[in-house]
Amino acid sequence: MGKVYIVGAGPGDVELITVKGLRAIQEADVILYDRLINQELLNEASSTTDLVFCGKSPDNHALSQPSINSLLCKFALQGKTVTRLKGGDPFVFGRGGEEAEELSRRSIPFEIIPGITSGIAAPAYAGIPVTHREYSSSVSFITGVSYRGLDEEDYWEHVAKSMDTLCIYMGVKKLPQICQRLMKHGRNPATPIALVHWGTVNHQHTVTGTLSNIVEKAKEVKNPSMIIVGEVVKLREQLQWFETIANESDIPVTQVVG
Structure with a gap:
């Protein structure tokens, strides 16, 4: 019997992976990796490691989730050390829970190695603290779509009134509806x-505005992008640091799978 490591690769910057996550890459017999991981991390794998691409974009899945689950079990049952490498954190909208459930059901040993999620890292690199004593004492990590079985209006009414700061994953395509519903349910335009x-x-790009004008200002912005809503966004003007460094740096643009 082998073992599976479900690893968060972090948000993109190759240096943001954990030491434990890096070791799981280096010791793996097989790595199943996602679209948004930094491809430089794969250079840390052994020359004998099998690399399996499992990337998903909104309209194209290299492998279905059930297929990924089956491969994890297949390789582990062959006695291999398997690393499932995911962008961000595997348990924050990464479907790592579903993979762990399947491994548990099959009595296959596994470990979860957390990663830095983009909901924290992207705002930080844009100079936006998700909490701040003067602006926000609460933060919520949500997706741009409601979970199954919950009415869209009920979902956004709850979201609009729940937390000071909203960090929204997978919401770019629905940005007009998101802004409209937040304003409808009580958020100031x-x-x-x-x-x-x-x-x-290094090619990070940030666009700021208000709920009433961001759709027009960000019409060229595409996935993958994090959306941050709240008064903390005001601090970017004073705290932005990374994009200035990246623009002035001679370091080549970081390449990311996909």
Whole structure:
């Protein structure tokens, strides 16, 4: 019997992976990796390691989730050390829980190695603290779509009134609806909002505005992007640091799979 490590590779900057996650890459017989991991991490694998691409984009899945689950079990049952490498954190909208459930059901040993999620890292690299004593004492990590079985209006009414700061994953395509529903359910149209595209890598790009004007200002922004809503976005003007360094640096642009 082998073992599976479900590893968070972090948000993009190759140096943001954990020491334990890096060791899981180096010791793996097989690595199943996602689209948003930094491809430089694969250079840390042994020359004999099998690399299996499992990337998913909104309209194209290299492998279905059930297929990925089956491969994890197959390789582990062959006695191999398997590393499942995911962007960000595997348990924050990474479907790592589903993979762990399947491994548990099959009595296959596994470990979860957390990673830095883009909901924290992208705002930080854009100069936006998700909490701040003067602006926000609470933060919520949500997706741009409601979970199954919950009415869309009920979902956004709850979201709009719940937390000071909202960090929204997978929301770019629904940005107009998101802004409309947040304002409909009580958020001030002047509430600051930011979109951080390719957060933490050298071609990171950030657009800021308000709920009332961000759709027009960010119409060219595409996935992958984090959306941050709340008064903390105001601090970017003073605290932004990474994009200035990246623009002035001679370091080549970080390449990311996909």
